[in-house]
Amino acid sequence: MKYSEYSVVVVGSGAAGLYAALKISQQINLPEGLLIITKSLLGESNSRYAQGGIVGVVHQNHADNVEAHVIDTLKAGAGLSERRTAEYISRASDEVINDLIDCGVNFDRDSKGNLNFTLEAAHSIKRILHSGGDATGKGITDALCRAVMNDENINIAEQAMAVELLVNAEKECKGVILYNELTGEHEIVYTSALILATGGCGQLYKFTTNPEGATGDGLALAYNAGAELQDMEFIQFHPTALALSPKNKNRFLISEAVRGEGAKLINNNGAEFMYRYSDKRELAPRDIVTRAIYSEMNKEHASNVFLNASMIDGMKLFERFPTISRKCKENGIDISHNPIPVAPAAHYTMGGIKATVEGCTNIKGLYAIGECASTGLHGANRLASNSLLECVVCAYELADYLSFANLTTPHKIDESIKNTINVYSNPISEEDYDTDNLKQHLKDIMWDCAGIVRNEIDLKRAEVEINKLKHEFKRDKKCLNKDEYEYRNMLTISSLIVRAAILRKESRGAHCRSDYSVTNTEAVHSSIIKQEERLLSNVV
Ligand SMILES: Cc1cc2nc3c(=O)[nH]c(=O)nc-3n(C[C@H](O)[C@H](O)[C@H](O)COP(=O)(O)OP(=O)(O)OC[C@H]3O[C@@H](n4cnc5c(N)ncnc54)[C@H](O)[C@@H]3O)c2cc1C
Structure with a gap:
């Protein structure tokens, strides 16, 4: 089998993978370079479709502070979020968000050039930064893809899928087997630092907001290699995905920020109902809004409820939510007049590969960051816009951590690794x-x-x-x-x-x-x- 060696290998090219690759390349001398393996095209990921925004507890927002953000995160997490992790990630957000701006991410600003902050469900304060109105993920991944492509230490393998980790009997990760979709061949890549940034598993469910690639690959690879997985039962169902028909399964997201701007949920009789489920109404945590909608749908034997945004000024709606307005318009819905049919859909994987904020797992040389990792931040229910923040903070911290690590490529290939390789060489x-x-x-x-x-x-x-x-x-x-x-x-x-x-x-x-x-x-x-x-x- 063909083989290669790199100082660092990153699997996945969403926000976590791209930013980790960039920071590692900027901070560390990599004698054998860095390789990004990604199963589709560079940047194709859940990250790309993120709409609402990213939490930024930044010095530019005088009204906000770390403790307020931590409290909101812990409340949403229903007792299972870890305070230490939440504090760490919140505190790091100022430096990391400002570094993203230096990397070329354009967050939306007001006419005076100040950053615009918006509100999302279960946040006590306006602290969500966004880009292109409701195209934050595209803004971030486009900027990071540009930076990665201009970095000569970074090599990119597109349409290459990681299929098995090479872990020896001493529980050290030495590399990965990949399946090259273009050639139909399997290849071996050896490394001393294998970073999984493979995202979540929304595609396990009939209705999901996740694109097709979100099949939980990294979770399965890590599990099969002996990594510890944590809190796998916690899958977040987003309350408001565009429900055009029961046949439409990969569902376009109608961001929480639309409710943040004042839109109301109504049932099939045109009546508001959230006041019956929470005093926070439409801005209650996601799990509560999801179950409220689920309950209304069951009562009415309906396949959706509606989101009414018609009370918001039409011009403002279009400026603030250009992607959502456009998508709805393409389907005959003018969101400034017509209620939008919505229903819950699988959205986010709260659990995952147990990892520290620097991405360390229980396997030496194996790191996990972003949605595939479980740092304890999200607990039983993720707070809106905390996931992109976790991706970039953990990528940043991992680069720092690896700058002190020994990144010489491995030559300790034992019997168990040879056996794995044999499986992939045989027909x-x-x-x-x-x-x-x-x-x-x-x-x-x-x-x-x-x-x-x-x-x-x-x-x-x-x-x-x-x-x-x-x-x-x-x-x-x-x-x-x-x-x-x-x-x-x-x-x-x-x-x-x-x-x-x-x-x-x-x-x-x-x-x-x-x-x-x-x-x-x-x-x-x-x-x-x-x-x-x-x-x-x-x-x-
Ligand atoms: C529609 C939508 C809207 C969202 N809106 C927001 C928001 O506003 N704010 C927020 O904070 N969060 C939001 N989220 C969640 C957030 O986008 C994700 O949690 C986050 O982007 C995950 O980033 P990631 O880098 O960990 O994984 P992803 O961005 O999912 O990237 C995973 C990468 O790994 C690659 N990959 C997977 N398996 C393999 C394999 N076996 N081999 C090689 N490559 C592989 C994929 O191709 C992809 O490139 C949203 C999610 C969706 C789906």
Whole structure:
């Protein structure tokens, strides 16, 4: 098999991966360079589609402070967010956001040139920075892609999918096997620092706001390599995705910021309902708004409710939300007059690979940042616009951490790594799998049995169904193509979510159990390591 060596390898080119690559290259001498492996084109990611914005507790905003942001984060996290992590990330945001501006990210400003801050649900203060109105993710990823492409230390492998980590018997990561979609070949890449920045797994669910690539690959790779995964049961369902028809499954997001500007949710009778669910109404935390909408939809046997933005000045709506206005217009909805049909959709993976804010995991040489990591910031329910912030702060801190690390490429390839490589050098059966249908079937199971409201019977049904699918799919290692790899990873992560959801016999944040509706007094993380699962002790 073809092989190469790099000082650092970054898997993924969303906000976390791009920014980590850039900062590492700027700060560290890399004798063998840095490689970004990305399974689609550079920058294609969840990050690119982020709308509302990024939290910035920055010196330019005199009204804000770290403690206020930490309190909002902890409240939204329903007792499971870690104060130390929240403080760390909030405190670092000033330096990192201003560095992003230096890297070329244009956040929106007022006519005097001051940064514009907006409000989103469950924030006590206007502290969200945005770019291009409602195209913040594009603003950030475009600027970072430009900087990365101009950096001669950074090499880029597009349409290259990481499919297995090379971890030796001493639990040290020495590299990765990738599947090159362009050649159809497998390749080995050795490195001493392997950074997973592979994003979340929204595509496990029938309805999602996530683009097609969000299949939880990094989570599955890390799990199979022996990494500890944390809080996998916590999947955030965004309350307001554009619900044009039940057939439309990959759903365009209608940002929380629209509610932040005053839009109201109405049911199919045209009546407002959020006052019945929370005194914060439309600006309650996401899990509460999602369950309120879910409950209204069930009562009315409807597939959506509506978001009414007609009370907001039409000109302002278009200027502030050009992408959303345009998308709705293309579908015959003038948001300044017509209510927008919305319904919840899977949106964000709160749990993930247990990692410090510098991205360190329980495997030496393996780092995880961004949505695939679980630093404890989001707890049971992520506060709006905290995820992009976590991506860039953790990328920044990881670069700092690696500047003190030994980045000589590994030569300690043991038997276990050789065995892994052999699996990928050998041919496999050409058995034909209809991965489109298989993926869809799995997404239906997850939506129906491990979705917004869960119970033991449904979760156990999901477990049985997923085990059956696993048994029928005879590829636990090498696959024939990218779709098969994605499906293999989706099966792995679906089972972990279901297991963790069965284990957590309480309702907390985004994990709602109709058979255990009470929240336990002790807040504990769940943890899964291959062949081991447990609920951990109290949150510190
Ligand atoms: C529609 C939408 C709107 C959002 N709005 C906001 C917002 O306003 N504010 C906010 O803070 N958050 C928002 N979020 C969440 C936020 O965008 C994500 O949490 C964040 O961007 C994740 O960044 P990331 O770099 O960790 O992962 P991603 O941006 O998802 O990047 C993952 C990268 O890894 C690559 N990859 C995955 N698997 C492999 C593999 N096996 N091999 C190689 N490459 C791989 C992917 O191709 C991609 O390039 C939104 C999310 C969505 C979907």
